[in-house]
Amino acid sequence: MAIAPLPTAAPLSPFDQEWRRWLHDGLIPNTAFAAKTVALQGAAIGAAPSAVPAGLEVVVRPDPSVYDGRFVNNGWLQELPKWLTKLTWDNAALMSPGTADKLNLISGDVVDIKHGSNTLRIPVWLAPGHAADVITIHLGYGRERAGRIGSGIGFGINSLRTTATPDFLSGVEVTKTGESYELVSTQDHWSLEGRNLVRVATTEQFQQDPNFAAKQEHQPLVGLTMFEERKYEGYAWGMAIDQNVCTGCNSCVVACQAENNVPVVGKAQVANGREMHWLRIDRYYSGDLENPDTYHQPMPCQQCESAPCEVVCPVAATTHSDEGLNDMVYNRCVGTRYCSNNCPYKVRRFNFLLYSDWDTASFKLARNPDVTVRSRGVMEKCTYCVQRINLARVTSKLEDRQIRDGEVLTACQSACPTEAIVFGNINDPQSAVSKVKASTLNYPLLGELNTRPRTTYVAIVRNPNTELEPTRPLGTEEEGH
């Protein structure tokens, strides 16, 4: 087959040559402004208003999921539980519990927010740690012509904003209307209930006792099992999640949804606790609700070595692989949901209805062809991105070598901006995950249940400025025994 010759480049004009040089250098030479002498005008600072205006203030912020509204027609982002509030499919007027109390409001109460001659009717949502007397409302919602999914969702702040005050609206009036609106959040309980799920210490406490994480819960002695612990030869996959750097940004949640064909279920189903996210980020507050400590704890399947879910499945639809993964066999699952009941971490998701769209042909292009699309009546959960592990194993076998550390990146791991999630082979003492797990800060969640999870967490060490934060962090009060 003859290949057409490459077109010969036309000779560059002098302007083009210079243009290319300017693009390369990033500036046009000899066009800088002349230097100027300046002096600070101290009077201007004194002229700034010193008094806080009376009444409440509305702060307009880009939404953590739909940004300025460009993403409202994206089902993944609508269903994504927003950072901190865990709201889905809506925006709300966020205010602190103290402010809400003053106004005699609870979450879901609909209020009229009046600024000048503009009014917005919007429900309220209590956000511990929010600044007092301030209301945050996110952009982007209330669009009427935004596509099949995005139209008519949420409450549009643009009816309150003016060009003079696009970002801050001072002196708003909030009136209770007496109505209620169902706001759907994926996590209603923010309290740790005195359970040492997130282990925290100050640097001082850590220096005094590096093993504080292990001591904060009653843990089974190593080897306290009735049976011989199985030895895993070959690869043994494990994960460590560093709670010190997790910001709760939700990148991992969306990455997991994209990678694993996780369906979107809609507001009504999320209201009934049926959201399908394989990975969720639990958000806990501790301390004074007006100024709490906030913790984010990503919860994928813990891939327990003594998985309570495996034992109770009547059809052996969930068993353990010889690399330590808790396998979920979709085509065998008959959907008794016993495994979900027996999972103490509640990481398993059930297809109560046919959530995946089987009919729309274009979704075949959107979905990951390496991952099954689940039907109704079938249980699903995080698999440590087993399709990626398998791909790496095949590749490495073809190349006649072992899988290198860092060759398999789970979707959540690769999306995390702070590298909070570390995944790898725990049989390799040099792997990144083994090093993290070797730290004394590493602990298994609910370890006392003897589930022996392969996913462990790194306890938080905080270095608070005692002048700003006189309260002691969680975990140092109760010594577990």
Add this chain to the structure above:
Amino acid sequence: MDKSHASVAMSAETKALLSRTPAVIEPGHTFESVTESIGHVVLSKRTPIGWFLGFFIAFILLMILNLTIGNLLMKGIGIWGNNVPVGWAFDIINFVWWIGIGHAGTLISAILLLFRQQWRTSINRFAEAMTLFAVACAAMFPLLHTGRPWLAIYWLFPYPNTMGIWPQFRSPLIWDVFAVSTYGTVSALFWFTGLVPDMATLRDRAKSPFARKIYGMLSLGWRGSAKHWQRYETAYLLLAGISTPLVLSVHSVVSFDFAVSVLPGWHATIFPPYFVAGAIYSGFAMVMTLAIPLRKFYHLEDFITMRHIHNMTKVMLVTGMIVAYGYSQEAFFAWYSSNPYEQYMMYNRMTGPYAVFYWSLIAINAVMIQLFWFRSVRDNIPFLFILSLLVNVGMWLERFIIIVTSLHRDFLPSSWDMYAPTRWDFGMFAGTIGLFLALFFLFIRFLPAIAIFEMRTIVPEAKLKAEHHG
């Protein structure tokens, strides 16, 4: 206790006069009168209008069952209120409730036989029928509560297949499959065995040739031969002996569905005896609910006497107290264990969002049953009817509390959520009540509700005279 084999030449009349205990059967009956009273309900061409009314209501509910099952199969479990974390709700509550109710029938048929309790005679037939129908209602739930019942129906059983795969025998759900199917099978065999001599009676007394043929086939050609009776009685005793450990094991296995899990509030060793006692308690309440109208509308008060009413009430009192003990132990161990998850579970039951149901069930199962101590209550039939219905409400609430409160708030507070049933949950439950009643109405119309040949054995005519013990 009455002395069924005493060779005392005292009539039932005199005995009853001497003691305050009512007779097991009213005096004055002969083989013929017993056979006629029970047989004519079945053999007469006239069906009382009340029967049609009752059957009609049951039939409507049965059609509702059809509708709910159809919708369930078409759309999925999502039509119910179940969610994550509350993966099981009405489906398993109803399953345990129905299976529990069934246990009284087997206890009456089998265990009371082994203990030679004569008062079982007039109630064992319809109680065992109640068991069979209750098991039929129960068995639908483990199948239909699955996400893919068209697969569950055969994948839960061990059979050789091209995949080479088998059920996973460590799971309590498989234990349930074996226990409930064995229970249904053995109850059916036991019940049918007891029916055969009565089929012979009906065959010989039926006027219509069609009825004679049907009863004739069902009677297997029974002729009352002494040789047959000998093996028959042996088999009957053996089946009773086999059914006794069976009935104790079945509800224990059902309780393992919970006890084998890790959840606080489920993972408790008291569950097997506590569940079995609860089953007998609710089962006897259902027997009472059925016996009271049955004896009234079909004039069987001579056979189902105050003795039966009293004894059933006493059994309910005892088993209800065992259940109340179970509640107290759950609370005690939650406190004594110092396990924060257990303690919170108990605290949540008592003060949380479902607390009204918890206290209702305590009010019924621990407090209200104390009324049974009083003779005046045991003699008051309409009141006992209402109480027996309430007992079953209380036992339903118990399963609700056990299942829903333990699931809705477990280890990680982030997964805590509420549960609310939908109309399809209620519809299916009402539908199974319809199935039960429809089957029961058919039973009382076409089969003898009381074991005729066994009633004959307790009539004075049955006793051998002189030195024979009888």
Add this chain to the structure above:
Amino acid sequence: MAHAAEPTLHGLMAEFENATALVDAATKARLAGYRKMDAYSPIPIEELNEALDLKRTRLPLLVLLGGIFGGLSGFALEYWVSVIAYPMNVGDRPLNSWPQFIPVTFETTVLGAALTCFIGMWALNKLPQPYHPVFNVEAFGRASTDRFFLVIETTDPRFERHATWKFLEGLHPVGVSEVAP
């Protein structure tokens, strides 16, 4: 001594009004040397077993064997499936999880015993048997309600039509009938 059984007769039937009469009759018949006979009653009568000198049934032994077979089969199935046929790592439990295999084993034991009992009893009784000569006697219709019958069959060596008839009448029955074959 055996003599030719009469082909037109199955036996002779005596009808009694109560159990005592039947037991007496059966005892007397046995003392008179009759062996091939049967008694029919609407209720089981324990004393008849003695009067007719019935052998103890082997049903209990069969049921025991059935139960043992059921139990062993149940456990064998579980063991074979979990250890040999398709062993899997389920929650890191040992393959031979015998404590967890006990409930199913128990149930299969019960099932084996119960099925053996049911099938065994009816089979040993040779039922279903829709036809039997005694049904030819009209009075026999009350055998399932309140009458008791003793039948001496023609196959009995001491059977002789007149003598046996006389003997039966001597027991003071309600009536004596011929039983057509």
